[in-house]
Amino acid sequence: MVTVGVLMLDIKPVILLNLFVFFWCKISYLSANDKRIEISHQTCSIQYIIDKQNNYYLKYFGRLFYSHSLDVINSSDDNLENIRYQILDTYKHGNKISTQGLLFSEPFIFESSGGLGQSRLIKYQLQKTDNAPFKYDVLKLPDNIFVEGITELDDTILMTTLKKEELLVIDKKSMRLREKYTFTGDGWGVLRDDDTIVISNSTTDMSRFRLGNKVPIKKHKVLANNVILKGINEMEMVGEYIFANIWPTDCIAIIDKTNFVVLAWLDLSRLYPVTNRKYWSSVANGIAYDKKTGVLYVTGKNWDKIFAIKFESLNEKNN
Numbered sequence: 001m002v003t004v005g006v007l008m009l010d011i012k013p014v015i016l017l018n019l020f021v022f023f024w025c026k027i028s029y030l031s032a033n034d035k036r037i038e039i040s041h042q043t044c045s046i047q048y049i050i051d052k053q054n055n056y057y058l059k060y061f062g063r064l065f066y067s068h069s070l071d072v073i074n075s076s077d078d079n080l081e082n083i084r085y086q087i088l089d090t091y092k093h094g095n096k097i098s099t100q101g102l103l104f105s106e107p108f109i110f111e112s113s114g115g116l117g118q119s120r121l122i123k124y125q126l127q128k129t130d131n132a133p134f135k136y137d138v139l140k141l142p143d144n145i146f147v148e149g150i151t152e153l154d155d156t157i158l159m160t161t162l163k164k165e166e167l168l169v170i171d172k173k174s175m176r177l178r179e180k181y182t183f184t185g186d187g188w189g190v191l192r193d194d195d196t197i198v199i200s201n202s203t204t205d206m207s208r209f210r211l212g213n214k215v216p217i218k219k220h221k222v223l224a225n226n227v228i229l230k231g232i233n234e235m236e237m238v239g240e241y242i243f244a245n246i247w248p249t250d251c252i253a254i255i256d257k258t259n260f261v262v263l264a265w266l267d268l269s270r271l272y273p274v275t276n277r278k279y280w281s282s283v284a285n286g287i288a289y290d291k292k293t294g295v296l297y298v299t300g301k302n303w304d305k306i307f308a309i310k311f312e313s314l315n316e317k318n319n
C-alpha cells in the first residue's frame with residue numbers, strides 16, 4: 001500500500017498536469033466553437049452538427065472524450081443543400097411529451113414519450129390548436145423502462161427501449177403490450193424496411209435485424225459529405241428516403257435508403273422559437289409521414305405544437 005502511495009505521489013502531478021492541459025485545450029476549443037455556432041451556422045451542415053454534438057458532450061463532462069477528429073471538423077466542406085418547406089398547418093401537442101418517436105397511422109398519431117418513470121405510448125388524432133382539451137389514449141410503461149423510437153408492423157407498434165435490448169410489441173387498437181423481442185445493442189430510433197427493422201443508437205452503427213433475431217444481419221454507417229454521422233435518432237421512411245432527426249440538433253438528414261448517404265438537410269431550427277423551448281434538450285424530434293398526402297408531421301421534445309409541412313422534393317431541387 002505504501003509503495004502504491006509513493007508511486008501515486010510521483011505520478012499524480014504529471015497526470016494532473018496532463019489532465020489540466022487536455023481539459024483546458026478542449027474547453028477553449030469548444031468555447032470558441034460555441035461562438036462560431038451563434039455567428040456563422042444559419043443552416044444545417046455537417047460542421048454545424050459536429051459542433052452541436054461536441055457542445056452537448058461538453059455539458060455532460062464524463063462523455064467529453066467523444067471525438068470526431070479535429071481534422072474532420074476543419075476539413076468538412078459541406079456541399080449538401082437544405083431543402084425548402086412550407087408550413088401547412090399547426091396542431092396541438094402536449095409540452096410535457098418528451099418526444100422519442102412519432103408515427104402517422106391513419107387516423108391516429110402514435111407517439112412515444114421517454115424518461116425513466118415517465119415513459120409512455122400515446123395515441124391521438126390531430127387536434128387543432130384552438131380546440132380544447134387535448135385528448136389521447138395512453139399506455140404507461142414500467143418505471144425502469146425508457147422508451148425510444150417507434151415504427152409499425154401490421155396492427156402493432158414496435159418500440160425500442162434505451163439500454164434494455166428489448167423491442168416492445170404493442171397492439172395498436174387496445175394499446176396493450178403484446179410481446180417483447182430482444183436484440184443486441186442499444187435502441188434509439190427504429191424504422192421498418194420490408195421484412196427487416198433498422199435500429200439506431202448512440203454509436204455510428206445502424207443495426208439491421210430480422211424481427212425476432214437477436215443478432216443484426218447487417219450494420220450500416222451514415223455518411224454525410226464522407227463524414228460518418230453520429231446521433232441518428234428518430235426516423236421515418238419517406239418513399240425511397242430515410243428522414244432522421246440528428247441528436248441534439250434541429251436538423252433532419254435526408255438519407256438514401258439504398259446506400260445510407262445523406263443527400264440533403266431539412267433545417268427545422270426556425271420552426272419553433274428558442275424562447276419557447278422548455279429545456280436545452282427541446283430540439284426537433286419526431287417525424288411522421290402521411291403517404292397518401294405527402295404531408296410530413298414534425299415536432300420536438302416538449303414543443304406545444306405539431307407542424308404539418310410540405311417539403312420540396314429532391315427531384316425538384318435537382319431540376
Ligand SMILES: [Ca+2]
Pocket residue numbers: 101102103150234235236286287288
Ligand atoms: Ca417516425
